[in-house]
Every structure is written in C-alpha cells, then in structure tokens.
Amino acid sequence: MHSKSKKMIGSIVRTLDTLWNRGVLMKSPMVCPICNDEPVTDAHHLISRKYWRTRWLIKCGLGVGRRCHKYPARTMTWLEKNRPERYEWVQQQRKLILTGQKPEPIDFDAVYKSLVRLY
Numbered sequence: 291m292h293s294k295s296k297k298m299i300g301s302i303v304r305t306l307d308t309l310w311n312r313g314v315l316m317k318s319p320m321v322c323p324i325c326n327d328e329p330v331t332d333a334h335h336l337i338s339r340k341y342w343r344t345r346w347l348i349k350c351g352l353g354v355g356r357r358c359h360k361y362p363a364r365t366m367t368w369l370e371k372n373r374p375e376r377y378e379w380v381q382q383q384r385k386l387i388l389t390g391q392k393p394e395p396i397d398f399d400a401v402y403k404s405l406v407r408l409y
C-alpha cells in the first residue's frame with residue numbers, strides 16, 4: 291500500500307473533523323448544558339485535538355455554547371460533577387496518551403466508517 295500524500299491527509303483530516311463536529315452536535319441537547327443560557331453551537335474536545343487517538347471519538351466531544359467553549363476548565367468541572375463516568379474515562383484516556391507507548395498509526399478509513407455510521 292502506498293502512503294498518502296500530505297495534501298491528501300490534510301483533506302481527510304478536515305473531512306473527519308467536519309463529521310465529528312456534526313456528530314457531536316447531533317447527540318447534544320439544544321441548550322448549553324454548562325450554563326443553560328445559550329444554544330449549543332460548538333463541539334468541544336474534552337481532550338486536546340492534537341491527539342489523534344481520541345480526536346474523532348464522539349465520546350471525546352461535548353456540545354456547548356460559544357461562550358462556554360472559551361472556558362474548558364469550567365466544562366471539566368461540570369463534567370466531573372454531572373457526568374462522573376465520562377469524566378473518569380477522559381482522565382484515563384489522558385493518562386494513556388501521556389504515559390502510554392506510541393499509539394498505532396491512525397486508520398482513517400475505520401474512523402470515517404465509525405463517524406458516518408452516526409448519520
């Protein structure tokens with residue numbers, strides 16, 4: 291199998307980001323759960339999107355309003371209090387990312403299929 295060009299990968303990443311964003315928003319309530327005072331417009335990454343291992347997991351996203359999206363620490367406090375299992379999962383993933391061995395190369399096709407399954 292020949293490797294994909296940088297340009298091609300950039301394009302694939304943008305497509306997956308779009309699908310992930312919409313997928314997270316589809317699973318979110320209409321009103322921001324953090325403040326209950328603005329519409330949900332943004333898909334927030336609970337773990338930095340620089341980590342590809344979790345970047346396109348729906349579980350890694352939370353629909354929030356634009357204002358709350360600017361305060362990720364507040365979102366984590368909310369998560370810990372209101373979604374403790376999810377919060378624990380996020381902590382575990384972070385630990386894996388920071389202490390684990392180098393992750394497997396990302397399988398873009400598998401990620402794509404997991405996202406389009408939502409639609």
Ligand SMILES: [Zn+2]
Nearest residue numbers: 322325355358
């Ligand atoms: Zn809000």
